[in-house]
Structure formats: C-alpha cells, structure tokens
Amino acid sequence: MIDIVINITLLAFLAITSVAIVRMTNLFAIVMLFGIFSLLSAGLFVVMDAPDVAFTEAAVGAGISTVLMLATLALVKRRQKPYYDEAPRTHRTWLPLVVVAITGSALIYGTWDIPGFGAPGAPAQTHVARYYIENAMPDTGVPNIVTAVLASYRGFDTLGEVTVIFTAAVAVLLLIGGKRPKPPVKTKDKGKHDEA
Amino acid sequence: MMRPNLILHVVAKFIIPLIILFALYVQFHGDFGPGGGFQAGVIFSAAFILYALVFGLDTAEKIIPPHWLRILAALGVVIYAGVGMESLLLGGNYLDYTLLGSNQIAGQHLGILLVELGVGITVAAAMLILFFAFAGRGRD
Amino acid sequence: MDFFIGHYNYWIVIVLMMVGLYTVISRGNLIKKIIGLNIFQVSVFFLYISLGTVKGGAAPIITEGVKVYSNPLPHVLILTAIVVGVATTALALALVVRIKESYGSIEEDEIHNLDHSL
Numbered sequence: 001m002i003d004i005v006i007n008i009t010l011l012a013f014l015a016i017t018s019v020a021i022v023r024m025t026n027l028f029a030i031v032m033l034f035g036i037f038s039l040l041s042a043g044l045f046v047v048m049d050a051p052d053v054a055f056t057e058a059a060v061g062a063g064i065s066t067v068l069m070l071a072t073l074a075l076v077k078r079r080q081k082p083y084y085d086e087a088p089r090t091h092r093t094w095l096p097l098v099v100v101a102i103t104g105s106a107l108i109y110g111t112w113d114i115p116g117f118g119a120p121g122a123p124a125q126t127h128v129a130r131y132y133i134e135n136a137m138p139d140t141g142v143p144n145i146v147t148a149v150l151a152s153y154r155g156f157d158t159l160g161e162v163t164v165i166f167t168a169a170v171a172v173l174l175l176i177g178g179k180r181p182k183p184p185v186k187t188k189d190k191g192k193h194d195e196a
Numbered sequence: 197m198m199r200p201n202l203i204l205h206v207v208a209k210f211i212i213p214l215i216i217l218f219a220l221y222v223q224f225h226g227d228f229g230p231g232g233g234f235q236a237g238v239i240f241s242a243a244f245i246l247y248a249l250v251f252g253l254d255t256a257e258k259i260i261p262p263h264w265l266r267i268l269a270a271l272g273v274v275i276y277a278g279v280g281m282e283s284l285l286l287g288g289n290y291l292d293y294t295l296l297g298s299n300q301i302a303g304q305h306l307g308i309l310l311v312e313l314g315v316g317i318t319v320a321a322a323m324l325i326l327f328f329a330f331a332g333r334g335r336d
Numbered sequence: 337m338d339f340f341i342g343h344y345n346y347w348i349v350i351v352l353m354m355v356g357l358y359t360v361i362s363r364g365n366l367i368k369k370i371i372g373l374n375i376f377q378v379s380v381f382f383l384y385i386s387l388g389t390v391k392g393g394a395a396p397i398i399t400e401g402v403k404v405y406s407n408p409l410p411h412v413l414i415l416t417a418i419v420v421g422v423a424t425t426a427l428a429l430a431l432v433v434r435i436k437e438s439y440g441s442i443e444e445d446e447i448h449n450l451d452h453s454l
Contacts, residue, residue, distance in 0.1 A: 004341060011348040011382075018355040018375050027367055034371055041378055048385050049395045049406040051230035055222075056418045057381075059238040064323055065374075065422050067245060071330035072367065072429040076436040086365035087443040096362035104354040108347060116342025118391035120404070125390060129407040136408075137398050141301035142227045142308055145396040145408040146415065150232060151308040151315075154412060155291035158311070159276055161416040162318050166273050168423035169322035173266075175430040176333045229397065234419045319419060326426045333433060 003047050010044045027073055028084040035066040052146045201250075208250040215243035223316050227305070233312035237319025245327050253331050262328060265321045272318025279310045345386040352379035364444035366432045370425060377421050384410040 017037045024030050038061025045054035077083040115122035136148040150158055223236030248256035279291070286295040293307020294300045352375055359372025388410035396408035432442055439447050 008341075008344060011345065015348055015351050015355075018352055021371060021375065022355055022359050022363075027365070030368065030371060034374065037375070037378070041381070044382070045385060048389045049393055050385050050388070050411045050414075051395050051397075052232065052235070053381070053385060053411050053414050053418070055230055055235045056238070056415050059235055059242065060418050060422045061378075063242050064238060064245070064327070065425060067249075068326060068330055068422070068426050068429060069367070069371075071327070071334070072433060075330070075334050075433050076367070076442050086363070086368060087446070089362070089364060093362065096358055099361065100354045100358045103357065104350055107350045107353070111343050111346040111350070114343065114346055114387075116338065117345045117386060118389050118393075119342070120390050120393075122387070124387045124410075125407055129388075129409050132408055133396065133405050139300070140304040140308065142305065143398040144227055144229065144232075145398065145405070146230075146411045147226050147232050147308060147312070149408055149412045150415065151311045152293065152304055155280070155311065158315065158416060159273075159280070159291070161420050162273055162276055162315055164420050165322045165423045166269055166318055168420075168427050169269055169325040171427050172326055172329050172430045175427075176329050176433050230395070232415075234415060238419065322423065326423070329430070330426075330433070 006047050007044065010040055010047065014040050014044070025086050026082075026084055027086060028070075031066060031069045031073060034069070035062050038062040038065065052144075204250050208246055212243050212247055215239060215246070219243065219320075223312065224309075226312055227308060233315030234319055236312075237316040237321075238323055240316070240320040241323035241327070244324055248327070248331065253328070253335065257328070260324065262325075265325050265328070269318050269321035269325060272314045272316070272321065275314030275317065276311055279307055279314070283307070345382065349379050349383045349386065352376075352382070366435065366442045366444065367429075369444075370428050370432070373428075374421070374425060377417075381414045381417065384414050 014037065017033055017040065021030050021033050021037065024033070038057060041061065042054045042058035045051075045057055073084060078085075119125075132145055132149050132153065136145045136153075137143060140148045140152050142148040142152075219236045219240035222231035222239060223233060226232035226236065244256060244260060247259070279293070279296075281290075283292050283295055284290050288295040291307075291311075293311075294303045296306050297303030356372045356374075356376030356379060359375065360369050363369060363372065388407035390404055390406050393404040393406040394402045396405045396411065398405075435447065436442050439450055441447055441450070
C-alpha cells in the first residue's frame with residue numbers, strides 16, 4: 001500500500017514540475033528544475049522495482065545532463081540583460097494547445113484497454129520475460145537478471161547502443177571540439193541586437 | 197582561472213577517491229547487485245567532472261589528456277566487439293560467450309565481465325569527451 | 337478506485353508526454369525545445385517501466401526465497417536508452433552552440449528572420 005501512495009505522490013510531483021518547466025522563462029531555473037525532475041524520476045524508478053534504471057537516471061539525468069545543459073547555457077547566454085531568459089513569444093498559443101489536447105485525449109482513451117498497473121497476467125509479463133527470469137541464473141550464473149539480459153541475451157543490442165554513444169561523442173567533437181572562430185560572431189551579434 | 201576555495205578543494209580531494217572507488221564497485225559488482233558498465237562509466241566520469249569544476253579545466257586536462265579519452269572511447273567498443281570476435285574464432289556464434297571458459301557458467305561470466313568493462317570504458321570516456329567539449333568551448 | 341490506481345500511471349505518463357510535446361511545438365527557444373524533448377523521453381521511460389512492474393514483485397535480482405520478480409526486459413531497454421538519451425541530448429546541445437555562434441541567437445523566430453534577410 002505504501003508504495004502505491006509514494007508512487008501517486010511522486011508522479012503528481014513530476015507532473016507539477018513539468019508544468020512549472022513549461023511556464024517558466026528563465027532558462028537557468030528551467031535547467032535546475034529539470035535536474036529535480038530527473039531526481040524525482042530516479043526515486044520513482046526505485047518504487048517501481050527498477051534499481052538499475054534508478055541508478056542510471058540519478059547519475060545521468062540529475063548529474064551529467066544538468067552539467068552539460070549548464071555548460072551550454074553559459075555558452076549561449078545573451079549579451080544584454082536578462083542573460084538567461086527566453087525571448088517573448090510571438091507564436092499563437094491556442095493551436096499547439098488544441099493539437100496537444102486532441103492527441104492527449106486520444107491517448108487517454110487508449111489506456112482503457114491496458115491491463116491495470118502491476119497486473120501479473122498482463123501480456124508483457126507472460127512471454128520472453130518469464131524465460132529470462134527462469135533461465136538467467138542457470139544459463140549465465142549471474143544473479144542480476146538485468147545484467148544477464150543486457151550483456152548476454154541481448155549483447156547485440158548493447159553493442160549497438162555503445163556504438164551510438166561513441167558516435168555521439170565523435171559528432172560532438174566534430175561540432176564543437178575545436179577552438180571557436182572569433183570574427184564572424186561579433187559582427188552578426190551586433191547587427192541582430194540593434195534590430196531587436 | 198578560478199578563485200581558489202579552500203573548503204571546495206579539501207572536500208573534493210576527500211570525495212573524489214570515494215567516487216572512483218564506488219564506480220569500480222558498481223562496475224565489478226554489477227553481476228550480483230544493481231549496477232553495470234553504463235552506471236559505472238557515468239559515475240567514474242562524474243568524479244573527473246567534479247575535479248575539473250573545482251580545480252579548473254586545464255589542471256583536469258593535464259591528468260587525462262583529451263587524446264587519451266578519444267583512444268579510450270574507441271577502445272571500449274573494440275573490447276566489446278573483440279569479445280564477439282574471440283567467441284567467433286573459438287568456433288561459437290558472435291557474442292556467444294559459452295566457449296570463452298571451461299564450462300558454460302564460467303564462459304558466460306567472463307564474457308559478461310569483459311563486455312561490461314568495454315561498456316564502462318566507452319561510457320566514461322564519452323561522457324568526459326562531451327564535458328570537455330562543452331566546457332572547453334567557453335575558454336578563450 | 338482499482339481502475340484509478342491501475343491506470344493513474346499511464347495517465348500521468350500521457351500528461352508528461354503532452355507537456356513535452358507542447359513545449360516542443362509552442363516554445364521558440366531551442367534549449368527549451370530540447371528540455372521538452374527530454375520530458376517526452378522520460379515519459380516514455382515511465383510507460384515502459386510501468387508496464388514491466390508486477391504487483392508484489394521484487395527487483396529482478398535473483399534472491400533466495402523470492403518468487404515474483406518484475407519484468408527485467410523494460411529495465412534493460414530503458415537503462416541503455418537513458419545513457420543513449422544523454423549522448424543524443426549532448427549532440428543537440430552542440431548543434432545549439434553552433435547555431436548561437438553563427439546566428440548570434442537561439443530563438444527560432446530570430447533565426448528565421450536572419451535566414452530571410454540574407
């Protein structure tokens with residue numbers, strides 16, 4: 001019972017945090033709130049019996065991701081005050097709201113057919129998952145089923161993921177790895193601010 | 197570059213070895229408890245990011261030169277793919293670790309350990325590459 | 337009440353998903369768009385993990401005396417997706433840095449205007 005209460009509370013916190021992120025305009029505050037959002041998610045993953053995922057989310061989402069976003073923010077801040085705020089919006093507000101409301105209600109209508117949260121007989125629980133749980137220990141001798149599936153049963157998948165991470169690092173190095181070209185930035189920046 | 201702050205320096209020097217030790221624990225205990233290469237790599241890189249934040253980027257780059265990081269990031273992928281090739285050469289399927297050891301359990305265990313090591317090295321190096329790329333861009 | 341508890345997770349997932357989508361569509365600031373995409377991404381993580389949870393189950397680490405475990409497969413998929421997610425987010429942020437360097441702005445409207453005034 002207690003985990004259901006924690007689950008409901010933390011999910012409500014998550015929803016509130018995400019709405020706060022949308023409504024704020026100060027980018028620095030948004031990035032900090034996103035760190036809180038990740039930490040809340042990590043707590044929630046623990047409640048949902050996924051300690052491995054919680055571990056990763058706490059280290060990556062609340063740690064590395066926040067540091068990278070802050071580093072970017074320092075690079076892209078405006079020259080005028082306020083440094084970290086987004087520009088006032090010129091978009092129409094009602095059209096995205098309509099799109100989101102229609103998509104959201106269609107998706108919520110779709111949830112009626114999903115088996116309830118934690119149902120042991122749900123289709124997701126009956127196929128390959130049962131095989132992994134029963135055979136991971138005799139096959140690999142590794143008690144952590146997640147590690148066994150990650151490295152052994154689905155080794156190809158993980159090889160692909162590692163390659164994606166490597167490629168992303170190479171791509172970031174190609175984009176911003178070198179020294180910054182100085183002259184063109186100044187002139188364009190000046191012209192733009194005069195316009196605004 | 198950065199104003200020296202005694203408290204930060206002392207706390208960082210105390211805490212960084214603990215973070216690295218914890219990362220190694222997560223890496224090699226991932227078979228038995230929660231953890232594994234992905235988490236360990238990220239925690240390991242967090243230790244060096246903390247070092248760079250407290251002691252400055254130039255000092256951190258002296259400890260781990262950027263060209264090492266590039267080699268390490270590739271090395272992890274090579275270890276992973278190499279374990280696959282090794283099992284292929286021993287007569288098994290690609291990434292089938294059974295033939296690496298004397299029996300199935302030993303082979304699988306060794307294979308998982310090596311593969312997780314490869315994942316950890318690549319993730320740690322890639323995260324540090326990302327951080328140094330973003331932080332180094334702001335330096336004039 | 338059972339129906340509410342059984343579907344509450346999915347409803348919040350959809351709320352998060354729509355908040356992320358709304359941020360991506362309606363906001364012009366590129367960093368905020370990326371954060372919107374990240375919120376969307378986290379909502380998908382929750383969808384997977386919620387589907388994999390089993391009532392009364394333990395974390396999928398074999399222990400003596402435990403019979404019911406949660407589904408390990410979504411954990412594997414999401415675990416790798418989180419790390420890949422931060423790598424791709426970093427790539428997007430690097431693109432934003434380059435856009436700022438050559439346009440002097442990270443607001444969609446201003447970039448659009450600059451493109452047209454050339």
